[in-house]
Amino acid sequence: MDRPTPLLQIHDLRLQYRVYGGALQVLDGVHLHVHVGEKVGLVGETGCGKTSTMKAVLRVLPMPPAQITGGSIRFKGQEILAMDPRTLQQVRGRGISMIFQDPTAALNPVFTVGQQLEAVLRSHWGRRADRGEIRAAALAALEEVALADPDRLLDAYPVQLSGGMRQRICIAMALATKPELLIADEPGTALDVTIQDQVLRLLHNLVEERNTSVILISHSLGIVRQLTDRVYVMYAGTMVESAPTRKLFTHPGHPYTQQLMEVVPRLSGGGIAPGIPGRIPDYLDPPTGCRFHPRCPHAMEICRREKPPAFSLDQDHQVACFLYDPAQGSPAP
């Protein structure tokens, strides 16, 4: 592949949490990359390490108990894990910004929307901006997220706004600094479906316009399908599959991805699948080899012994599963 250096590249990231009885092996060799202008989805169930991965990227993990035991995270070729606080602050402000799941918790209730938005802009522009300029930029930012009456909104406190408006304001704040990469952690999950739909379409249009790269974290396959170009599927701290969105939804490769697709209730009916047998592994003592093997219907001897590397089904479709190992010789299910 002769594509340019990715904007963000996570290589073999390992992370553990020290707790009672040992250490939770939360991330075990996570790979991920995002190119400029690419919209990438990160799918997985609660506790699979999606958010921990992104927290590691922003270096906001509580250490201890968290501990990065290996791997690298490069943003535009620079190692984030080795950055000094000043450079890191610059990356967090102008390089990467984040939208959180709960817009209520993300906004400070004692400051007005305008104060919070202006604080973000001021830290971005430094001293050279005057107050009028900042106010104008804040107004523009609110207009962009299709909020009516932005002048009045700037003086409003978060509690006076609806959930949908707060989520829009969070988007405005995240995009105000014109970041190169936007990490959206379950955006709109806390909202009602008709509001969520509007917010997500807005977000989609904004990042499309600016050619911003996006990592969309979600447990909802439907949302990821709507908004992304490429998808990573995580299971229990490992990356099990990555593929272009369309391909993933029509031809899921990994047994976990296949089962996940089956358990989603369909609008077209057909009943509910009985869930994936077994439960999420104990991170204190994760299964050897492939972490999915105790729940996998196709588990083989080798799955117990060795951790599967990523096998390529296609140039852009990787599956970490021995079913796709040419050496095993068995045809894929």
Add this chain to the structure above:
Amino acid sequence: MATILEYRNLKKHFTVGYRDLRRRRPITVKAVDGVSFHIQEGETVGLVGESGSGKSTVAYTTVGMYAPTAGRIEYRGESIYRNGRRPAHLKKEIQIVFQDPGSSLNPRHTVKQILELPLRIHRPEVGNRLEETARLLEMVELPLEYLYKYPRALSGGERQIVAVARALAAEPSVILLDEPTSALDVSVQGKVIHLLLRLQRELHLSYLFITHDLSLMRNVADRVAIMYLGKICEIAPTQEFFQAPQHPYTQMLLSAIPVISEEEERLKPEKIVPTGEIPSPVNVPPGCSFHLRCPYRMEICAQVDPEMIQLTPGHFVRCHLYPDGPPTLESANGDRHGTDQGHVPEPRGHRGL
């Protein structure tokens, strides 16, 4: 099949504050405002709506967290409230499972203690409670060593299953499920739903399934009802509901659902793009409460609240687009004490005093 639970024009209004200092003009939230439907024996009725639609209030009123402001709830023809209190045998027959399994189980009680409470209250004849709690755990397919575990040691799905077992312990005939799986992952949701469906078959239970997830209801419910701002907009047998949704709000909801296949995409009514916010239930728009967001709104919508009409057997809709039984001004105001809804909603402040 016999009707087991019937709602007749149920209303639940809350006073959330006052517009003046002398407490003369209360600010009222009409959480549930004239809801009528029924559940048959062994049936699952899905009650779907967004936040503020009043769907949970319907359930909470049924289990006695609040007394209804007006209207009746009947269990096999017997009113649930007598002088504002529920008879003990109805507390046993109607159980509820709450949304958040983290908060509905006492963190300081073991699973055994949690399951014993309904036994002590409703089934004092059970001699060996330990045996009975073990049987309940077996019924919901949890390992027996869970009896001595605390809720925090269980996963979210397991906690919800314990909540289901607690509801079963009273040997009810109706269970109200208030978003029982919306806090769970899909892979766990499947497990819980399967358990619920199996228990329904084996124990001949009736479910009122409250949720915001239409895709789930497509696969679980026998009939689906949609609520918006305290009123039912549309109610129909599941098959028909999804194939021929009639109310514009139903269509808007359906078109907003994120789906994962082309096949489902084709089922969505493409025409309606969701717009607008859900109005605050304190300030419900006059006329049809949905008219502000409705793409098909007509002049009449802002003035007259439509009546529920039957389109086909079992398929009811409340919208002026379907004037089969044209709502005259009188019938639209029938249950409104003759207040003319065509004008400013100011006089409503005095109601209920």
Add this chain to the structure above:
Amino acid sequence: MSSLNPSRTAASPRAWRELERASRRENWGRAWYKFSHNPLSVVGLITVATIVLLALLAPYVTPYPEHAGPFTDFQNAKQPPSLRHPFGTDVVGRDVFTRTVFGFRFSLTMGVVVLALVVPPGVLLGLLAGYYHGTWVDTLIMRVTDIFLAVPPLILALAIASVLEPNLFNSMLAVSLMWWPWYTRLVYGLTAQMRNEYFTVSAEIMGASRWHILFREILPNCVSPIFTKMSLDMGWVILIGASLSFVGLGVQPPKPGLGTMVANGARYLPDLWWIALFPALAIVVIVLGFNLLGDGLRDLFAAEEI
């Protein structure tokens, strides 16, 4: 572990008990891990345990137990700390170390008795007021509580002690009178909040009695904050007890109250510094110990999951 999984039909009482015990062990292990994560909490626990042991075994661990009462030995009076008298001797020749250890007895008695008098009514009133939140019961209980909180504590204690006879019992009574409202307030807040938790609502819907809801559903969830507060309060009560003794309203000489000893010793400062210093240090150590222990308990109960 097959022994942990008795099948229903073959479940013997022993297997059940074994199961219960295993999960209890697990819970204690987890709790100790969290508690011991902060070394200061462990220091607090060790300090408190040592002091309690010393106080209990005072007649056996002190070199001169007879010095705890009216005893004079003018030949050995006013001796600075030495190997024979590690904390020195006072103006009438009594061993300060012995008297300090016996002083712990009075301090701990004070703390234990006051908390025993204060916690049950305080908690009960708080439960009632919280459960009947928004009714006249709530109003009545909380307004009375406010009135008691408005009286300056030391002044009330002084007033009571001066009207009645100044002795340890009366000072405990005084401290108790001004202490219970804090427990009412604590439990009131917790109960009002717990009352709306779904597990309480669940029990109510199920038809559980009020007694069950108050004492079985709500109270167990208040126990951790109550214990935390009790540990922190032990320190405070002891401090106030010592203050009352210091101004002559608590433990009466020749009994060795720590505050009394500091008060008497203060007259001979700075020459005979050891007479006042060691009892004063003892007060610092005991109060600090209970505070550290309380902080540890708070950490333990704060984050449920680790």
